[in-house]
Amino acid sequence: MSINYTELSKEISYALRHAPWEYELELDAEGFVPIKQLLSALNESGQYERNIVQADLEHIIETSEKKRHEIVGDKIRALYGHSVPQMIQKIPGIPPAILYHGTTHKAIATIMSEGLKPMQRQYVHLSVDTDMATQVGKRRDSEPIILQIDTAKAIISGTKFYIGNDKVWLCDFVKAEAIK
Template structure:
């Protein structure tokens, strides 16, 4: 079984289209593992039965830590685009976070700040490498923005825990952003 493909399908089901799998997310984004396994196995996509052990292996071997199991339930930790707001656990982030973005989006971001766009939250990275990888999805040489989280918190911005490399917030005003790195912009 290709666990990468399975992980992508689980992310799609839990983050973007639970209704396509007849799943109902609770207010924290959890669904019963049994429901998810039933939906995955009913599809006939996989050559053998998907088991809870497969889900656990995906979670323990994934560098990005996209999912978690608590008791008999599973959820995606971040990246939701479903209409239902998934409640996140507030936390105190590192003093600085980063955000990778495309050059074409930079002027809008510097004018309006970071907005969740098609997602529920703005995603921020705990390190430059993660921000760069994220930014490269839209630009081969992304701009890396630096976020002053201490000043943002003092201004009332709430941060939520995504995982050990991702933090989320509802929005990030431009006042707390600065360009950390870009090869195509004069600094």
Template sequence: MDYQKLSKEVSYALRHAPHEYELELDDQGWVSMAQLLQALQEVPLWSQVTEEDLHEMISRSDKKRHEIHNGKIRALYGHSVPQKIRKEVKTPPDILYHGTATRFIDAIMKNGLLPKGRQYVHLSEEMATAKQVGKRRDEHPVILKIDAKLAWSEGVEFYHGNEMVWLADRVDRRYISMINDDESRTVS
């Protein structure tokens, strides 16, 4: 079983196209394991997938994209479905990070961080994770430092996606500074 490929298929189904799999997500993104398994097993590649395979897929993942609880499964973050997946508001760490491509900096400087095609802005507690994310779109990404403590104190809501990912509806530019060569300067 190719668990990485299975993870991508499950992510696509739960994050972006539940309608293609005839899945009915609740308002927190949960769907019954039985419903997901039935949908997956209709695809020849996944005709033999089991609940144990889904548990193994999650345990092998270093990014913890999914969780299982009480016979249900959901993607923890990254949703682009029109139905907003509600998350519980949590107090964030003082500082969060976001890795991005250089070509997006002007827009971020003007508008702040916006979710674009996703439901939330994705942030990280660790600079290394933000850099890894940014490298998906740029060999030399820009790392943004978010003053989450100040943003939180001024009413910005944050949501805990998982142990590596924090989410926000948007982050105004006044809470953002760029990190270049271990030096930080304010985006203005």
């Protein structure tokens, strides 16, 4: 099965330069993201004929006329053109009273019994509004379920929140009793 590398390159650029929160990516201070995290995000959408692997990323970098991305160790970043308001930092903070998370119909039963877990990522990503939660959720389900997180209940049950950027808050987990 072949992959349209031009389209894949554009999606990677969009994810790394402009909307990492849509892909639930966590850029470090230098703009890098773990390759494993990027591959997981790309493959979750199911929009490609086969799973994207690191060799596909390497092929895009090697064959591109313009050097747009680089891989260093087990991380990848866009080299320029960022419009991200700020890099995701892990600074503790007090979140808004309600945050949102878009999820799949398939995952809802598990989430409601076990809570929200970071899965393949370092943190659970929560949105400040339903529009962003819907946008993120649509990457995995055409009709995502939007969860409301009662942050005061979450804090009481041990959740620590971190400032992501103006659209995203991060946390280690959210217990089920703080979700509706």
